[in-house]
Amino acid sequence: MSAIESPVANLPLSADQQIDVFLDLSEVQNLFIAGESVPALSGETFVSRDPSTDHPLATVALADSADVDRAVAAAREAFQHGPWPRMRAAERGRILVAIATELRANADALARLESLDVGKPLAQGYADVETCARYFEFYGGIADKLVGTTIPVAPHLLDYTVKEPIGVSGQIIPFNYPMQNTGRGGAPALAVGCTVVLKPSPESPLSPLAVAALALRAGLPAGVLNVVPGGPAAGAALAGHPGIDQVTFTGSVPTGVSVAQAAAANVVPAVLELGGKSPSVVFGDADVDRAVNGIMGSIFSNAGQTCSAGTRLLLQRGPGGDRILEVLIERTKKLSIGRGIDGVDLGPLISARQRDKVESFVDAAVSEGAELLSGGSRPDLDGDGYFFEPTILRVASNSATIAQTEVFGPVLTVIPFDTIDEAAAIANDTQYGLSAYVWTTNIDAGLAMASRIRSGQVNVNTYNVGTGIEIPFGGFKKSGWGREKGIEGLASYTQVKNVCIGIGEEYLGMQ
Numbered sequence: 001m002s003a004i005e006s007p008v009a010n011l012p013l014s015a016d017q018q019i020d021v022f023l024d025l026s027e028v029q030n031l032f033i034a035g036e037s038v039p040a041l042s043g044e045t046f047v048s049r050d051p052s053t054d055h056p057l058a059t060v061a062l063a064d065s066a067d068v069d070r071a072v073a074a075a076r077e078a079f080q081h082g083p084w085p086r087m088r089a090a091e092r093g094r095i096l097v098a099i100a101t102e103l104r105a106n107a108d109a110l111a112r113l114e115s116l117d118v119g120k121p122l123a124q125g126y127a128d129v130e131t132c133a134r135y136f137e138f139y140g141g142i143a144d145k146l147v148g149t150t151i152p153v154a155p156h157l158l159d160y161t162v163k164e165p166i167g168v169s170g171q172i173i174p175f176n177y178p179m180q181n182t183g184r185g186g187a188p189a190l191a192v193g194c195t196v197v198l199k200p201s202p203e204s205p206l207s208p209l210a211v212a213a214l215a216l217r218a219g220l221p222a223g224v225l226n227v228v229p230g231g232p233a234a235g236a237a238l239a240g241h242p243g244i245d246q247v248t249f250t251g252s253v254p255t256g257v258s259v260a261q262a263a264a265a266n267v268v269p270a271v272l273e274l275g276g277k278s279p280s281v282v283f284g285d286a287d288v289d290r291a292v293n294g295i296m297g298s299i300f301s302n303a304g305q306t307c308s309a310g311t312r313l314l315l316q317r318g319p320g321g322d323r324i325l326e327v328l329i330e331r332t333k334k335l336s337i338g339r340g341i342d343g344v345d346l347g348p349l350i351s352a353r354q355r356d357k358v359e360s361f362v363d364a365a366v367s368e369g370a371e372l373l374s375g376g377s378r379p380d381l382d383g384d385g386y387f388f389e390p391t392i393l394r395v396a397s398n399s400a401t402i403a404q405t406e407v408f409g410p411v412l413t414v415i416p417f418d419t420i421d422e423a424a425a426i427a428n429d430t431q432y433g434l435s436a437y438v439w440t441t442n443i444d445a446g447l448a449m450a451s452r453i454r455s456g457q458v459n460v461n462t463y464n465v466g467t468g469i470e471i472p473f474g475g476f477k478k479s480g481w482g483r484e485k486g487i488e489g490l491a492s493y494t495q496v497k498n499v500c501i502g503i504g505e506e507y508l509g510m511q
């Protein structure tokens with residue numbers, strides 16, 4: 001049994017928890033609207049808890065629809081009359097790059113904040129700061145390179161296109177990567193001149209507030225990025241608000257459906273980044289160390305609470321596959337579990353509810369006949385953190401409930417296959433299509449799987465490109481609509497205007 005030290009045991013918070021002047025956790029964390037920190041109009045607050053200990057971490061203002069109205073009005077004012085969409089694109093780009101610099105300058109505080117609020121290992125907190133900074137840097141660099149086209153309709157018609165900002169973007173994000181998501185949706189929207197209202201999850205509201213405060217410090221005009229932590233009521237109010245021009249939603253399928261319906265009622269486009277049940281397809285010829293590293297990294301990062309997690313291990317029958325499974329189980333049993341900020345391999349789940357849900361999925365799988373190969377229970381740790389062991393189950397077929405349902409925890413389901421045709425069929429036998437991972441030393445097998453798997457990303461002999469900000473990311477099937485990240489991610493925030501100018505034919509000497 002390993003004890004978990006808790007510096008967050010009692011309020012008031014200890015000195016090492018004061019994150020920085022931009023977020024003093026002993027104060028109520030207000031909403032961030034029009035460049036100011038303001039309480040909710042209702043005066044309501046909620047407590048964000050440290051999932052490693054179940055102790056209060058911060059008291060946060062709870063936005064409702066009236067606060068969403070205020071935030072949308074601020075973003076609308078900044079879009080219609082403020083400097084942001086009107087300034088030179090290069091100047092917008094410079095400010096986004098300055099935000100990246102500000103984030104990196106505060107990496108220690110931000111990484112700690114993310115680790116405490118989400119429970120993730122501190123190293124992942126640092127990685128999330130860097131990824132968020134890279135979004136601002138990447139899209140800052142693109143801001144002045146968004147060129148239109150000229151179209152050769154006829155000599156007397158000068159026809160050209162302009163990419164204009166779509167307007168006010170409403171962004172609703174989940175609990176698992178709040179800082180990354182703030183950059184992922186925020187930076188491309190801001191780069192093209194949009195303004196943003198962002199609603200974080202009440203389970204992890206802190207880092208988006210910190211990023212917004214730092215962005216203001218870096219020179220982002222007031223009202224351009226507004227943050228309103230709240231629950232489903234605030235989310236629904238934002239998704240269906242008549243004052244927004246576009247919605248970016250990241251979260252579960254059922255919530256995504258209701259967000260898409262609300263957006264449709266206002267005839268505004270929605271990007272939907274939803275769930276996944278991504279396969280790691282491992283052929284018997286795969287390099288053992290690389291495959292095991294990749295399988296573990298893709299399922300156990302962030303305690304399995306990653307949309308693109310490789311949750312299904314499709315393993316080829318035979319000695320190669322057996323060896324990979326043996327090493328995988330051995331190494332999984334050695335993973336350290338504990339408080340994220342203590343530098344462990346695996347932190348807690350986000351909430352007791354989520355931990356209980358994961359536990360009940362595992363229990364149901366075992367009673368349905370799954371074989372438990374590792375983990376499967378709450379670890380024996382002191383304290384009330386929401387921990388669950390890294391778990392490996394083997395099922396006979398992909399039709400098992402655990403192979404079809406998004407668990408959103410550190411649970412890997414092993415499914416056997418023999419042939420490449422069978423592997424492709426099992427990989428595609430899911431309602432989702434977000435990511436896929438293939439491990440093989442046979443280039444033909446790798447390319448065949450890349451072509452046959454229906455998902456937004458296929459990774460062969462690598463797993464961590466999901467954090468790569470340069471590449472498009474998004475789902476096939478129920479994993480969503482549209483793409484974020486990369487140059488493709490800009491399309492959601494621009495609309496194309498065609499301008500056609502008739503030139504008198506006599507001026508062209510054509511008569």
Ligand code: NAD
Binds near residue numbers: 479
């Ligand atoms: P969720 O759907 O419960 O919540 C997502 C967000 O929607 C939260 O901010 C929540 O407060 C808000 N919300 C809740 N009800 C709403 C409503 N009726 N209208 C508008 N907003 C509402 O998801 P979650 O539990 O926070 O996150 C886990 C899910 O997110 C998983 O399914 C995971 O796969 C998915 N996810 C997808 C991606 C991706 O890029 N595809 C990334 C991360 C997470």
